[in-house]
Amino acid sequence: MEILKPLPAGRRIFSQTVTVLAYGAVVLALLPLLSLLIQIVTAGVKQLSWNALTHALIEEPSGFLNAILGTFLMVAIAAVISLPIGLITAIYLSEFGKQSRISQVIRFAVNILSAVPSIVAGVFAYAVVVIAMQTPSALAGSVALVLVMLPMVILAGEEALKLVPKEQRSASAALGANTMQTTFKVVVASALPGLTTAGLLAVARAMGETAPLIFTAQFSQDYPNGLFSTTSSLSVLIYNYANSPDTAQNELAWTASLVLAAIVLTLSVISRFVLKNKAAR
Amino acid sequence: MTISTPNVRPGIPDDSILDKQRSIISVDRLFINFSLCVSLTVLGLLLWLGFVIFKQAAPAIGQYGLGFLFSQEWDVNGLVFGALPYIYGTLVSSFIALLFAVPIGLAVAILTSEDFLPIWMRNPIVFLIELIASIPSVIIGFWGIFVLIPALKPVQGLLHKLLGWIPFFSTETAGPSMFVAGAILGIMILPTISSISRDVMRSVPSEMRSASMALGATKWEMIFSILLPSSISGIIGAVMLGLGRALGETMAVTMVIGNSNRLNVSLFDAGNTIPAILANQFPEALDPAHIGALMYLAMILFALTLMVNMGALYLVKALGFKE
Numbered sequence: 001m002e003i004l005k006p007l008p009a010g011r012r013i014f015s016q017t018v019t020v021l022a023y024g025a026v027v028l029a030l031l032p033l034l035s036l037l038i039q040i041v042t043a044g045v046k047q048l049s050w051n052a053l054t055h056a057l058i059e060e061p062s063g064f065l066n067a068i069l070g071t072f073l074m075v076a077i078a079a080v081i082s083l084p085i086g087l088i089t090a091i092y093l094s095e096f097g098k099q100s101r102i103s104q105v106i107r108f109a110v111n112i113l114s115a116v117p118s119i120v121a122g123v124f125a126y127a128v129v130v131i132a133m134q135t136p137s138a139l140a141g142s143v144a145l146v147l148v149m150l151p152m153v154i155l156a157g158e159e160a161l162k163l164v165p166k167e168q169r170s171a172s173a174a175l176g177a178n179t180m181q182t183t184f185k186v187v188v189a190s191a192l193p194g195l196t197t198a199g200l201l202a203v204a205r206a207m208g209e210t211a212p213l214i215f216t217a218q219f220s221q222d223y224p225n226g227l228f229s230t231t232s233s234l235s236v237l238i239y240n241y242a243n244s245p246d247t248a249q250n251e252l253a254w255t256a257s258l259v260l261a262a263i264v265l266t267l268s269v270i271s272r273f274v275l276k277n278k279a280a281r
Numbered sequence: 282m283t284i285s286t287p288n289v290r291p292g293i294p295d296d297s298i299l300d301k302q303r304s305i306i307s308v309d310r311l312f313i314n315f316s317l318c319v320s321l322t323v324l325g326l327l328l329w330l331g332f333v334i335f336k337q338a339a340p341a342i343g344q345y346g347l348g349f350l351f352s353q354e355w356d357v358n359g360l361v362f363g364a365l366p367y368i369y370g371t372l373v374s375s376f377i378a379l380l381f382a383v384p385i386g387l388a389v390a391i392l393t394s395e396d397f398l399p400i401w402m403r404n405p406i407v408f409l410i411e412l413i414a415s416i417p418s419v420i421i422g423f424w425g426i427f428v429l430i431p432a433l434k435p436v437q438g439l440l441h442k443l444l445g446w447i448p449f450f451s452t453e454t455a456g457p458s459m460f461v462a463g464a465i466l467g468i469m470i471l472p473t474i475s476s477i478s479r480d481v482m483r484s485v486p487s488e489m490r491s492a493s494m495a496l497g498a499t500k501w502e503m504i505f506s507i508l509l510p511s512s513i514s515g516i517i518g519a520v521m522l523g524l525g526r527a528l529g530e531t532m533a534v535t536m537v538i539g540n541s542n543r544l545n546v547s548l549f550d551a552g553n554t555i556p557a558i559l560a561n562q563f564p565e566a567l568d569p570a571h572i573g574a575l576m577y578l579a580m581i582l583f584a585l586t587l588m589v590n591m592g593a594l595y596l597v598k599a600l601g602f603k604e
Contacts, residue, residue, distance in 0.1 A: 007499065011499060011502070014499075014501065015499045015500065015501045015502075018501045019397075019501070021388070022388040022391060022392055022397075025384065025385045025388035025389065026385075026388060026389050026392055026406065028385055029385050029386075029389050029410060029475070030406070030409055030410070032424075032429075032468045033409055033410075033412060033413050035424070036416065036420075036424045036428075039424055039427065039428055040420065043427075085319055085322065085323065088315075088316045088319040089316070089319055089320040089323050091316055092313075092317055092319065092320045096313050096316060097317070097320070102317070103320070105324065106321070106323060106324050109323060109324045109327045110323060111590070111594055112327055112587060112590070112591070113323070113326070113330075115586055115587065115589075115590035116583065116586065117528070117529025117530070117531065117586055118529070118531065119529065119531045119556045119559050119560060119579075119582075120334065120529070120579050120582060120583050120586075121330075122559075122563075123334065123559065123563070123575075123576065123579040124330045124333055126563065127333050127337050127576070128333060147326070150323065150326070154323065178306070178308070179309040179312065180309055180312050183312075204415060205415075207417070208415075208416070208417025208418070208419070208420070209417070210417065210418065210419040210531070210532045211418075211531035211532055211556065211560060214560055214563070214564060215560075215563040215564045218564065235417060235419045238419050238420065238423055239419050239422075239532060239536070242419075242422070242423040242426060242536060254423075257420045257423055260417060261416060261417070261420055264415060264416070264417060265412070265415065265416070268412075
């Protein structure tokens with residue numbers, strides 16, 4: 001009955017040691033997140049007030065409505081440009097181009113674009129928009145954000161469209177629908193939750209981006225003033241005031257962090273919820 | 282009645298239907314061509330980006346040549362520029378990040394894909410780890426300044442005391458350092474590494490696990506001899522995607538690395554990276570030579586991430602075909 005002998009001590013100790021190490025690693029992985037969330041909430045609520053949310057920095061030392069509006073303005077413009085272009089490109093890649101030479105080249109370009117560091121996107125927007133217009137502007141910030149959002153929308157959008165079963169396309173065509181009807185009324189309609197998720201995640205990412213905005217939109221203490229002047233954003237406000245020796249400015253940055261994190265996390269949780277809902281149906 | 286275009290389906294007798302069919306088909310063609318044009322603008326955008334960065338960097342490339350890569354001097358007032366400290370810092374901080382993130386990320390992937398924890402515990406862990414990826418990096422950097430730097434100061438002090446004879450640990454830290462930057466990058470790329478590795482491990486057939494354990498291997502022996510070797514190409518792909526992210530990460534690093542303009546061998550001294558110097562100096566860069574040197578740096582960074590990501594893409598794709 002040799003088989004019933006217990007595991008030799010060496011192998012047993014090895015197993016137990018590795019198990020302990022692995023559990024330790026998971027705890028270590030979760031620790032920063034917990035610490036981060038606790039820190040944002042405890043430091044952020046101190047100055048969170050109705051007053052802070054409804055006044056610009058120029059009117060009220062603890063106000064940052066200008067930064068909230070600036071972030072929304074630039075992300076909105078970037079979304080208006082990148083969502084349609086991204087969606088149509090995703091449709092082309094998944095419905096028409098498929099594995100053709102040209103669509104493989106485009107897909108490769110999208111992958112490369114998604115790997116471009118966001119600061120390089122900022123450098124590009126600086127060279128193209130800021131140098132030409134002689135001034136940092138909300139427009140330049142939006143151009144940089146488009147470069148961040150576009151590949152995300154295309155890659156996730158194509159995945160969502162590819163999940164629609166081939167039979168649905170065939171059935172639609174067999175009923176006499178033409179390509180456009182099949183694409184929009186059948187494929188896009190049933191991939192809508194996935195496409196929404198793609199869009200929401202791209203918007204969430206753009207909301208938190210800082211690197212492309214520091215030298216393209218820069219910062220202003222006043223409300224956003226059109227597309228062609230310096231514009232504040234939550235992320236750049238946090239960056240500018242994080243290292244400030246003035247503790248009041250630090251606290252403002254914590255409050256802005258809380259608001260920004262709340263917006264971004266809500267968007268990502270909603271996007272998960274949209275997908276889950278679809279799976280349940 | 283003649284059918285002129287080959288696209289029109291034959292055998293439809295009624296002329297008016299035929300006309301309608303023809304116009305629908307032309308609308309379809311129009312739409313397909315339109316979507317192709319839109320897709321090509323995305324390709325054009327990438328080429329434009331590459332061209333603009335190269336054009337802006339060209340004067341600096343002409344002036345400093347390849348010596349730029351190996352020169353250590355960076356003097357804005359004297360207009361002397363060399364990239365070595367920044368290239369070094371970018372590579373070293375990313376390497377430290379991998380030292381932290383690869384073992385921890387793999388442990389997370391193993392514990393959440395294999396039969397260690399009940400399902401109701403696995404999913405929340407996966408969710409929380411992936412939550413890290415969605416937090417804006419500027420907030421992680423801010424947390425780094427106020428929480429991580431003070432927390433790591435005693436760790437760095439201890440390492441210096443114990444291993445101070447190694448050049449990498451040879452100085453007392455002031456707080457912000459290359460080491461802290463590596464640690465914060467490790468935290469940020471952990472979700473990339475763990476979630477891709479987890480997907481890869483889950484795609485390993487369960488028969489292989491059963492076979493190995495039926496032959497008497499313990500769970501960990503099975504993991505080390507079967508699971509990890511058979512998912513190695515996917516894991517390497519995941520690590521390279523993480524590396525690509527670490528190389529280009531800007532805000533969190535800028536905020537905790539100390540932004541020194543000198544190349545310091547000790548990891549506990551302040552350092553600098555290409556993204557960090559771009560973020561710091563671009564807003565104030567006025568002199569064309571200075572802007573050119575920064576553009577040259579941006580181009581190096583672009584090329585670096587391009588190579589790493591193309592490698593990762595190739596590996597992940599090679600795996601995708603095997604499945």
